[in-house]
Amino acid sequence: MNRRSVLMAGAAALATSASGAVLWARQDIGRWRAAADAIRQPLNPELTGRAAIAELVRCATLAANSHNTQPWRFVARDADITIAPDFSRRCPVVDPDDHHLFASLGAAAENIVQAAPVFGLSATVRAVGEDGRVRIDLVPGAPEPSELAAAIVKRQCCRGLYDSRPVPADELQRLASAGRGDGVDILLLTEPAAVDAVASLVIAGNTAQFADPSFLAELKHWLRFGYADAVATGDGLFAGVSGNPALPAPVGRLLFDRVVSADSENAKCRAQIASSAGLAVFVSDHDDRGHWLAAGRAYQRFALCATALGIKHAFLNQPVEVPQQRHRLAEHLGLGLRRPDFIVRFGYGADMPRSLRRPIADVLV
Ligand SMILES: Cc1cc2nc3c(=O)[nH]c(=O)nc-3n(C[C@H](O)[C@H](O)[C@H](O)COP(=O)(O)O)c2cc1C
Known part of the structure; x- marks a missing residue:
């Protein structure tokens, strides 16, 4: 191989690995975007029974939560959903008393309360139990879409700069x-x-x-x-x-x-x-x-x-x-x-x- 063909082979190898890396990165971005979109599909008011309960759990998981550790587990039944704290996902340094952890469970519970009427249900949050569990009772109610329920899939913590305009x-x-x-x-x-x-x-x-x-x-x-x-x-x-x-x-x-x-x-x-x-x-x-x-x-x-x-x-x-x-x-x-x-x-x-x-x-x- 002469010097020129060695250089050309080197350039070709570089180009191949660079384009491989670009392709790899594109696939990763594509997977991330698909995952972010999939969890935020608008609520489907046609769902009933267990499918509606599952949809309420999806709404709960979209709540804000500290460090996005998602420190929760859900027990979903026909007439209630229990949110249990997942202490394996606590943050002992920033949140030593679990204040943020329980606030995160509260945010998840509120999404269920706001979404329930979309499915003709009314949700009541019970007091926190000794074990830290929170039960939410579901009873039939008037089907009612709301602005707040529709906002569940759109809400995000927006950490960019804003434009300084005052809020009326x-x-x-x-x-x-x-x-x-x-x-x-x-x-x-x-x-x-x-x-x-x-x-x-x-x-x-x-x-x-x-x-x-x-x-x-x-x-x-x-x-x-x-x-x-x-x-x-x-x-x-x-x-x-x-x-x-x-x-x-x-x-x-x-x-x-x-x-x-x-x-x-x-x-x-x-x-x-x-x-x-x-x-x-x-x-x-x-x-x-x-x-x-x-x-x-x-x-x-x-x-x-x-x-x-x-x-x-x-x-x-x-x-x-x-x-x-x-x-x-x-x-x-x-x-x-x-x-x-x-x-x-x-x-x-x-x-x-x-x-x-x-x-x-x-x-x-
Ligand atoms: C109790 C609590 C404390 C939080 N503290 C902070 C914080 O100090 N700084 C921050 O940027 N985000 C904070 N967050 C926001 C979470 O990081 C955010 O909800 C999580 O990453 C999920 O992102 P999302 O809310 O955009 O869906 C907090 C959220 C909760 C519920």
Whole structure:
């Protein structure tokens, strides 16, 4: 072989492997997109009996949940659905008392409550049991489509920048009504001084979390850097949902260690808050599982209402996750012994790539 043919053979091999990699990446994107679309098919109001109950479980799994660990299992029967906590999916560092875990169960329960009338059912959520299980009773009711039920498959945590436009007063009112619950209040902050004061606690909380190696290790455990990882597990925080490029897992891990820092994340948080129309702070009257469940339900209703109104939202929970900052936040807002549950920013912006869920069969007991 002369030098020229060696070079040509090398170039051909490179081109083949490069086009192979492109093809591979395209297949991964295609699989991720198909999975994201499949779980978000609009509700089918024609379904009855066990098929309708299965559809309610699908709705529950589409709820927001901390780190997308999906810490739930479902027992579906003809006249009730029980949501059981899956403690193997808890996050002991960011959520040591399981506040977020029970809020996630509340969000799932609320989706069932909102979707039930689509299938001519009425759903009642029972108190959290000693074992942490939540039973939802289903009885026949009037078939009734609703904006909130239709929003279940569209809701997402939208972590991009918004366009700074204010939300009209009547829509703020609707968000506030949706976000109030049994023993749960919502404070909507739209004035720059009020927003800035909470923003400084977000930065303090974020800085504390990034200084904690165990927080970073837990976060990394649930990060899914590439399309293939996201599809393989059907859970966790896919890079794309935060506006980051999808990368092969080893590259993503390396970059996360080298590039992501408290400073880079603080800059992002500041820009995200500056682009938002306001912040919503959810507050529980008492600090127990029942109230955390109710807070999750209240958030989910707020989120469905926002989605129906074309308003985007995303959590900025750093101050409620770091005890010292949570106490400062409670003091700043004059909450006394009440617990601030979540901070959510809201405003107008574009959709983001969608999170995935595990197959329903994996969460049915
Ligand atoms: C209790 C709770 C706490 C959450 N905390 C945060 C948070 O601090 N930051 C964030 O970006 N998302 C947070 N999320 C959003 C989840 O990461 C998100 O719901 C999950 O990844 C699924 O994505 P989706 O809501 O877009 O379907 C939280 C969700 C819940 C229910």
